[in-house]
Amino acid sequence: MAMGPREGRVLHAMSIDDAYEVQRVLSSGSGGRTEVVTIDGFGPYLRKKIPSPLVDRRVWAALSECVGLRLPHVVATYETPDEFVVVCDFVPGDTLYEVVSAQGRLPVSEAVRIALEVCEAVEELHRRGIAHCDISPRNVLLAADGAHLIDLGIARPFGAEPSSETPNLGTHGFAAPEQYGFAPVDERTDVYAAARLLGFMLTGLEPGDAYRVALVDESVVPTPLRAVIERGSAFEPSARFQTIRDFACAVRESAKGAFSHGASQAREPSCEAADTFGAVGDEGDNCCGSAASSGIRVPAKKRRTAFVAASCIAAILIVLAVAIGYAALSDVLAEVGAGRDGGSVHQARDDHASSSDALPVDGEAPEAADRSSSDGLPPAGFSEEEMVFSKEDLVVAESSWRMSNGCISYVVALRNESKDMAVDYPAFNIVGRDSEGKIVSSEEQVLPRLNPGETMYFASIAGTGTVTPHSVDFLPIAPDDYQVHRAQSESAVFRVADVSATTDALGGTVFVGEVTWEGGERDEDAAGDALVMVALRDGAGKLIGGTMALASCPERGVPAGFQTLGEEMPDYASFEAYAYAW
Known part of the structure; x- marks a missing residue:
């Protein structure tokens, strides 16, 4: 036949x-x-x-x-x-499930990077009207070039109804409710799974009772990211982010907020920790859980100083002891300071910044004759009595803010104008007001140490996420006595070079470059990270925005690469790059 x-x-x-x-x-x-x-x-x-x-x-x-x-x-x-x-x-690599099973929950910065890379893949599918329907740890492959989304075996066109032949559509805990017969699948189906995936990376747990407990633990998941995860994985599709791009943008902004989440907790005194300095020295106290996380890493010696102000009898006794023997203790306090380098697009000097902070591309550090002697001690002629820190010495040199995804996205330059006194954990308030001057939001942001004459640029988010302020003020907080002391050594100096801007697959602006620790001292307990800050300016030189990235550069003189998270930026004419020990 x-x-x-x-x-x-x-x-x-x-x-x-x-x-x-x-x-x-x-x-x-x-x-x-x-x-x-x-x-x-x-x-x-x-x-x-x-x-x-x-x-x-x-x-x-x-x-x-x-x-x-x-x-x-x-x-x-x-x-x-x-x-x-x-x-x-075939792409060689390990699945996300294998990686998390082997090493536990991921640092915030790594989890956010993977989540955004997965969002790139998902958006490519969504452009063609396809929902993946099975975004889960076993279907994300971590290769040398980043995350890959695999296994489209149950992917469906938007609007497809679950079939009776596929009763177990998706991976339990990651599949959206509509995949089990509640409604047709669409973009929001994958938003649900992507949010659960981010939660899995941050907690190290698959969805369940233990996952829910870990998700609300601020020492595990920074509050801004938890809010994004909870909204993204809402039961009703209408309550979620409506597109994967919206979800990705929210993750980006919340990752910036994770810096604030970690930093603010460093300033809070603790009665429980005050009865012995040694009780607060564990690295586990870091709010984000690891050296590579997005919260500020507070070295053990620094935390000991911060906890001196605890409001209990034991704390008062320690304050007295520290006041008597402060000079003996000050030589073990960590050094976190600022270096500065111009960006590859614009290398203009900031008139507000101290000249001692500046380091031009391929140049040498400028002289700092007005700041301190070469051994890090105050200039000759100053006595202990004369070294008084005025509350006016901590100033906001310049600032900028704009609304982004319902939050205040801001950049602030905080400067220590004292000639001889360093400030541990300097802080400022971000106060939003309505058109009548009524306060609608108020948050405190804490930074690492500022030595005399130093300026630190910092970008993050603030606000309630629901109320748009008419104006925003950035108000320095007068430091307590225990935060102020004589500067002991020069801050670490970094050089940022070869900075360039590009665009990621989601349309966000990304800055890449390299940073090198060139001089000065770093705290021996620190993680060896550098915080790179990219500040954006308009044609008139006004500060209009910025973004940040962490880079691991523990060795002096060895360049390390960095890359900021892709995000929507205001139109800018030039940028500058700064780096600080972290």
Whole structure:
């Protein structure tokens, strides 16, 4: 009997299927089988075999048109009598599930980076009307070039109703409620899963009772990010972020808020910790859980100084002891200061900033004759009695704010104008007011140490997220006596070079470059990180915005790369880059 066209196609497909050599089976279940294969010495490739009733061919047709680097690249498709088979390029790496299982919850900065990379992949699908429907730790591959979203076996076009043949659509805990028959899938279906994925990375736990407890623990998940996760994973689709881009933007802004979350807690005294200095020396006290997290890392010796002001009898006794022997203690206090370098687009000097903070590209540190002697001590002729810190010595040199996703996105330059006194944990208030002058929001932001004459630029978010202020004031907070002391050494000096701006897949502006620790002293307990701050200016030189990134540069003289999170920026004419020990 003659063979028809269909039979011929089937035999051809089966011959292709047999030509592949299976190297490893990655997964196998009711939703299909995933294998690592080679063919005629070429490969490896990733082969996904999907039961025919479960496949939607429109998904794979759309995927073949995607140009995103974080999605599978389809090499071939074919059909056997019972299965639809997709062959894709193989990307070596570990799944997110494997990484978190091995090392526990991820630092905030790493979790945010992975989440935004996953959002890039998801948005590429959404542009073509496809919902992934199974964003989960086992379907995110961490490769050398970042995160890749894999396994589109149950992906569906927007508006698709769950089928009776797919009762277990998605991964439990990450699949949105509508995937179980409540409503058609759309962009918000993937927003739900992406939010749960971020929660998984920050807590190290899959959704469940323990996950819910960890999510509300501020020492585990910074409050701004928890709010984004909770909104993104709301039961009702209408209560979530309506697009994956909206979710990604909120994650970006909240990541900036995580800096504030960590820093503000460093200033709060504790009665429990006041009965012994040694009781507060654990690195575990860091609010974000690791050296690479987005909160300010407070070295043990610095925390000991901050806790002296606790309002209990034991604290008062310690304050007296410290007041008597402060000179003996001051040599162990950590040094966190500022270095400065011009950006590659604009290297103009800031008239408000101290000249001792500046370090031009490929240049040498300027002389700081008005600041301190070479050994870090005050200039000759100053006595202990003359070294008095005035509350007017802590000033906001310049500032800028704008509204972004319902929050106040701000940049502040805080300067210590004292000639000889350093300030531990200098702080300022961000006060929002309505058109009648009534306060609608007020938050405190704490920074690391400022030595005499130093200026630190800092960018973050503030506000309630629901009320838009008419005006915002940045008000320095007069430091307490225990925060002020004679400067003991020069701050660490960093050089920022080769800074350039680019655009990520979500349309956000990203700044990349390198930072080098060139001189000065760093606290031996510090993590070896540098906080890089990029300040944006308009054509008249006015500060209009900024962004930050952390870079690991523990060795003097060894350059380290940095990259800011992509975000929407105001139109700027020039930028400047600064770096500080963190």
